[in-house]
Amino acid sequence: MTSSNDNLSSKLELQKRLQHRLKSRTDTTSRPTPRTYDQLPQYLRQVLPDNYTYIIKSYKEIELEKFEGAPTAAFDSTFYVNIASTEAIEEWRSAFHNKTGTVFRITRADKVKGIKVIYHKDFHCRHADIAAIKYMQKTYAQKAGQRRSRNTNCQCLAKIRLEKSRLNLSHPCEIHLLYNHNHPLETLNITPQTPSIASMIYTNPLLFPPLSF
Ligand SMILES: [Zn+2]
Secondary structure, eight states: OHHHHHHHHHHHHHHHHHHHHHHHHIIIIISOOOBOGGGSOHHHHHHSOSSSOEEEEEEEEOOOOOSTTOOSOOEEEEEEESOOSHHHHHHHHHHHHHHHOOOEEEEEEOOOOSSSEEEEEEEEETTOOSHHHHHHHHHTGGGHHHHHHHOOOOOOEEEEEEEGGGTTSSOOEEEEEEEOOSSOOSSOOOOOSSOOHHHHHHHOTTTSOOOOO
16 A cells, blocks of 8 residues: 555656646746847847847847947847748848848858748858858959958858748747947947037938948
């Protein structure tokens, strides 16, 4: 009798442990709480477009650069966004560009479309110096010199992926963003209280033609 009781209690114990393990797994990964823009860590708030909600998978702050004009946010983060189409991804990308001044080039774009993946592209900052640039230099040899002059060996990159299997979730689009520019950003978010010479220069298209990218 004692042995069967022991058996039962150890079974229950095992079940309890298993349930606990499942629960903790669920809490951290499968059902994390989406965050509104205001609930994001401060570095993400500085960088991510605000009309979206995000589920953060990982987030690590990186030490800020110290030079004059250095970006005031640096992090390595993977998060999910409430985006479910290619068009919406491009909208997010241009909002990100407008907000941060980051100019991305495509490192890799999967041509395979259809069965599982709707969107899968990798981007790097145009100040990068990575294998992808070398590939592009081969392709666009005549522009190589121009690219080289911009090179600061910046490591900033983004990987954006939208899989069909996630479409029924609230936040289908996965973005890995390594945001650590080692140079000042080119689009200045100038919102001066009073008009300054800088704002006059930057709003005059003759003096400061729009960046081509
Ligand atoms: Zn950069």
